[in-house]
Amino acid sequence: MKVLRPIIAVIALIVAGGVLGMSQGTQMLVGVILPSIAFLVLIVGIIRKVIDWSKSPVPFKIPTTCGQAKSLSFIKEDRFDCPTSKSDVIVRMFLEIFLFRSLFRNTSADVKSGDLPKLHYGPSLWLWLFGILFHYTFLTIVFRHLRLFTEPVLPGLALLEYLDGFVQIGAPVLYQSDLIFMGAITALFIRRLIMPQVRYISLGTDYFPLLLIFAIGATGMLMRHYFRVDITAIKQLTMGLVTLNWANPGNIHPVFFMHVTLVSTLMIYFPFSKLMHAVGIFFSPTRNMANDSRAKRHINPWNDPNIKPHSYAAYEDEFRQFMVDAEIPVDKELPSASAAETTEEVTA
Amino acid sequence: MAIPKVQELRKAVATEPNLFTGAIPRKDWQDTFTEFKEGNFAYPAKPEMVAYHKFPNSRVWSPDEDDWKLPDGWEDIILTGLKERLGKFRSLKLFMDICVRCGACADKCHFFLGTGDPKNMPVLRAELLRSVYRNEYSIGRKILGKMQGNRPMTVKVLKEWFMYSYQCTECRRCSVFCPTVSIPLKSP
Amino acid sequence: MYDKGKVLLGLAIFLVLALSVVGYNMTAGDNKKPEPEDAKLKGYTACVKKTDYMKSSHMVLLNQWRDEVIREGKREMVETADGSLMVEKSLQNGCMKCHTSKVKFCDTCHQYASVKPYCWDCHLAPVEPTDGKEAH
Numbered sequence: 001m002k003v004l005r006p007i008i009a010v011i012a013l014i015v016a017g018g019v020l021g022m023s024q025g026t027q028m029l030v031g032v033i034l035p036s037i038a039f040l041v042l043i044v045g046i047i048r049k050v051i052d053w054s055k056s057p058v059p060f061k062i063p064t065t066c067g068q069a070k071s072l073s074f075i076k077e078d079r080f081d082c083p084t085s086k087s088d089v090i091v092r093m094f095l096e097i098f099l100f101r102s103l104f105r106n107t108s109a110d111v112k113s114g115d116l117p118k119l120h121y122g123p124s125l126w127l128w129l130f131g132i133l134f135h136y137t138f139l140t141i142v143f144r145h146l147r148l149f150t151e152p153v154l155p156g157l158a159l160l161e162y163l164d165g166f167v168q169i170g171a172p173v174l175y176q177s178d179l180i181f182m183g184a185i186t187a188l189f190i191r192r193l194i195m196p197q198v199r200y201i202s203l204g205t206d207y208f209p210l211l212l213i214f215a216i217g218a219t220g221m222l223m224r225h226y227f228r229v230d231i232t233a234i235k236q237l238t239m240g241l242v243t244l245n246w247a248n249p250g251n252i253h254p255v256f257f258m259h260v261t262l263v264s265t266l267m268i269y270f271p272f273s274k275l276m277h278a279v280g281i282f283f284s285p286t287r288n289m290a291n292d293s294r295a296k297r298h299i300n301p302w303n304d305p306n307i308k309p310h311s312y313a314a315y316e317d318e319f320r321q322f323m324v325d326a327e328i329p330v331d332k333e334l335p336s337a338s339a340a341e342t343t344e345e346v347t348a
Numbered sequence: 349m350a351i352p353k354v355q356e357l358r359k360a361v362a363t364e365p366n367l368f369t370g371a372i373p374r375k376d377w378q379d380t381f382t383e384f385k386e387g388n389f390a391y392p393a394k395p396e397m398v399a400y401h402k403f404p405n406s407r408v409w410s411p412d413e414d415d416w417k418l419p420d421g422w423e424d425i426i427l428t429g430l431k432e433r434l435g436k437f438r439s440l441k442l443f444m445d446i447c448v449r450c451g452a453c454a455d456k457c458h459f460f461l462g463t464g465d466p467k468n469m470p471v472l473r474a475e476l477l478r479s480v481y482r483n484e485y486s487i488g489r490k491i492l493g494k495m496q497g498n499r500p501m502t503v504k505v506l507k508e509w510f511m512y513s514y515q516c517t518e519c520r521r522c523s524v525f526c527p528t529v530s531i532p533l534k535s536p
Numbered sequence: 537m538y539d540k541g542k543v544l545l546g547l548a549i550f551l552v553l554a555l556s557v558v559g560y561n562m563t564a565g566d567n568k569k570p571e572p573e574d575a576k577l578k579g580y581t582a583c584v585k586k587t588d589y590m591k592s593s594h595m596v597l598l599n600q601w602r603d604e605v606i607r608e609g610k611r612e613m614v615e616t617a618d619g620s621l622m623v624e625k626s627l628q629n630g631c632m633k634c635h636t637s638k639v640k641f642c643d644t645c646h647q648y649a650s651v652k653p654y655c656w657d658c659h660l661a662p663v664e665p666t667d668g669k670e671a672h
Contacts, residue, residue, distance in 0.1 A: 002376075005495050043554050047547060049445070054543040056438040064523040102452075103527035109455040111368075117358050119461065127452060131527065147650035149557050151567035158652055168654060171595035196372045198451035201472050204495030206449050228592040231649045236569045243561050249569075272487045280446035282546060285439050286523050298537060302436055 003193070006208035010215050013265055014258050021257025024250060030257045030264075031237055032246045038264035045271025046279055053283055059300040061293040063089075064286040082291050089290045096287055100135075103128040127191070134184035137177040138213075140164060141220075144175070148238040170225070178221055185214050209275060212266055219259040229253040357462075366464025368455065377466055378479070378497060381504060382511045384412040390514040411510060416503070423501045427484060444481045447471065453522035459515045470522035473512045480505060570648055574640040578633065582618040595653065601625045627659055637664055 020026040067078025083089045095101040108124035111117045143160060147153045165173035189210045192202045223229045233249045234256060240247040269275065282288065316323065316330055323330050352360070367373060373380065389411045398406035405419045419425065434441050454460060454469040466472055475497070483489060483498035499505055561567055577583065583590055585597065604610040605625055613622035624630040635641040638661045646653065 002495075002497075009495075043551070046550070050543065050547060053438055053441055053445075054538060054540070056435055056441050058438045058537045058539070059436060062439065064520055066524045100527055102525055103450075105525055106452050107456070107525075109368075109461055116355060119358075127450060128527075131450075146557070150560055150564070151648070152564060153647075153650040154560070157650055161650065162652060171599040171653075172651075173654075195451070197367055197454045197466070197469060198449075200367060200372060200377065200466050201449050201451060201454070201469065201475065203449065203497040205492065205497075208495065228596070230592055231651070232569055232645050235649055239561070239567050239569075242558050243567060244558070274446055274448050277446040277448050280442050283438065283442050285442075286520075286526075301537065 002202060002204050003207045005204045006211050009208060010211045010262075013212075013261055014215060014219070017258035017261030018254045020261070021252075021254035024248065027250075027252065027257060028246075028248050030261050031248060031252070032241065034264045035241060035260055035267075036246075038267040042267040042270055045268075046276070049271050049276055050279060050283075053280075057301045058285045058289070059302065061289055061291070061298045062285050063289040063291045065291055069291055084290055084292050084295070086290060089288060093282075093288055097281060100128055100132050103131060126187075130184045130187040130191070133180050134188060137181035137184065140177040141175075141181060141217075144177075148235050149242050151235075151239055172224055172228070174225070178217065182214070182217050182221070185210060185217065189214065205273060209266070209269065209273065212262060212269070216259065216262045216266065219255055219262060223253070223255050223259060227253050227255050229256050364464070367466040367469075368460060368464040373466060377472060377475075378499060380467075382507045384507070384511070386412065389511060411507070416506075418503070418506075422506075426501055426506070430481065430484070443474070444478055444485075447474065447478065448527075449475075450527060452525050452527055456521050456525050457516075458519075458521070459517075463515075467508065467512050468515055470516075473516060476505065476508050476512060570644045572641050572644040574635050574637045576634070578636075580616055580623070580634060581620050582616040583634075584614055584616055584623055584630075586617055598627060598631075598655070601627075627655060628662060632662055636662065638662065639664055 017030055020030040063083070065082045067081030068076060069082045070077045070084040077084075079088045080092045080095065083092050092101075104125070106124050106128055107121045109119060109121050112120040140160070144157065144164065147157050147161070150157075161175075164175045164177050167174070167176060189207070192198050192206060192210070230251055230253075233252050236247060236249040237252065239245075313331070316332065320330055320332070320334055324334055392409060392411065395406040395408055405417075407417050409415075409417045434444070449471055451469070451471060453471050457468060457470050457473075459465075460468040460470075467476065479497055479499040480501050482496050483500055486492070486496060486498065489496065489498055585593075590597075611625060614625055615621075616623060623633075632638075638656075642653075645651075
């Protein structure tokens with residue numbers, strides 16, 4: 001079972017965070033030093049990876065063309081599926097990043113049995129739905145956490161919190177984003193387990209981030225709704241982190257340190273894993289290039305100048321005998337015997 | 349080998365156990381072997397054609413033989429070649445790193461739909477190469493090797509590459525549906 | 537084709553965003569945790585629960601009181617933690633007998649932690665004892 005190792009890893013992290021979070025001395029380690037290092041690793045790791053990527057050139061124009069390219073005036077152009085201008089590319093990237101457009105296009109193929117089995121395609125939006133819900137609620141949750149990292153609290157956060165807790169269930173108020181987030185991540189995890197194709201391709205490194213993020217959400221919700229940890233003490237600690245004025249006010253429940261350990265792990269894991277798709281999407285040459293290779297010349301920096309163009313005339317010169325033998329029409333006939341003699345005379 | 353009729357093929361895809369119709373193979377893809385038999389592989393080029401194109405190691409060989417007459421140190425040749433290409437193509441580097449294995453491309457590949465062979469899912473076809481890439485370059489390979497599904501470069505892997513790379517027409521349909529980066533699953 | 541300019545621009549935006557939180561707090565000035573004033577008891581020797589509990593879970597208690605009083609009609613008094621006196625199950629007639637200033641008591645921590653309880657959607661905040669400018 002490929003899912004076993006990730007489960008053990010996440011449980012180990014939770015236990016480690018909890019144990020280290022129990023005594024004042026080690027709280028400093030997991031509550032202050034670990035997240036500070038993790039944040040540095042995240043930033044430096046992302047920058048290093050980006051620089052590593054950009055050291056390789058994009059030698060060819062390879063946008064994925066999913067529609068009709070710009071052509072004659074009476075042929076309808078598919079601007080965002082086959083963009084030819086920079087502005088269309090920007091729109092395409094925007095739709096991709098903010099609305100997950102390619103995934104929205106998702107279809108599923110299955111076999112309808114009948115007299116003769118028939119291949120059937122239909123739209124399949126579940127992956128898109130859970131994916132987009134997960135990403136947007138995650139973003140909302142990250143923004144909401146800024147209240148712990150800004151003083152005075154950033155304007156606008158109050159409105160976000162108000163909207164997020166709009167249904168006013170319980171006290172402290174339950175955030176809808178938390179519920180949707182946990183639901184979506186569970187769905188994405190279960191999907192990996194029950195869909196035969198996805199299960200077959202899933203590696204331990206696919207289950208791990210899902211479980212890790214689930215554990216982060218779970219400890220976060222436990223903190224708010226079950227243990228009801230001392231939020232002002234936590235804010236003292238987190239403000240210490242961002243003002244480089246490290247402090248441990250004490251009296252913080254161990255579950256907070258579990259949460260911080262898991263989040264730090266995610267930050268450290270991020271730059272070295274598939275989670276880098278968040279940054280990589282900006283770099284994808286199949287989406288961020290315009291399909292204008294006929295209008296603008298794209299230079300390949302490592303083009304080998306020793307490879308000379310091979311014209312059709314030269315090609316025919318090389319293979320004329322074979323072509324004539326295979327009865328392929330040729331531009332220039334084979335030199336006849338007499339013609340061959342005259343050329344010899346000329347050269348002589 | 350008799351050429352199957354369309355109707356037989358349609359029945360076969362629907363009734364024979366394959367991943368497309370939901371039967372999970374008993375072994376992980378890392379543990380399955382590629383079988384070459386008459387009719388399921390592309391013939392290699394004639395030695396004189398290979399030599400004409402100034403490609404190295406021209407020889408008479410066939411994929412269904414055990415011995416592929418590989419040159420000495422072929423692993424190094426492949427790994428250096430991979431390194432060189434990573435330096436030449438940003439796309440390759442990027443796509444080796446950031447596939448999330450969501451499976452959106454799986455049932456878009458007509459080779460997968462036709463054969464039901466799991467290694468014909470674009471994501472897995474690329475994973476054959478990615479597992480070797482991670483074994484060489486991934487930072488956590490020493491600790492996370494098993495969890496990442498990494499593999500060293502072996503003849504078995506090479507045979508898989510041969511089999512499944514030639515079962516790709518580079519039509520890039522998978523790329524149309526790819527949510528993260530539109531990874532076309534055949535390296536240049 | 538390296539697109540060096542675009543990559544550097546992207547990296548710069550990323551760095552600015554990532555470090556903006558630190559910058560914001562550097563310029564925002566004082567970010568010490570404020571201590572609630574007006575926490576002293578007036579005429580009582582103890583609150584209805586221990587301080588630690590009140591600190592973390594007063595909202596649960598208030599919610600429970602609201603449900604009991606308004607939905608179930610259970611308006612009986614509750615004992616203080618040391619059993620010395622009885623307190624009315626009420627925000628205005630109970631809690632705020634001691635903690636008379638919403639601004640000085642409630643709002644100090646709530647503002648720091650950006651918590652906006654909806655108590656005052658229904659309740660009228662009492663007139664502030666010294667300067668009543670925040671009362672509404």
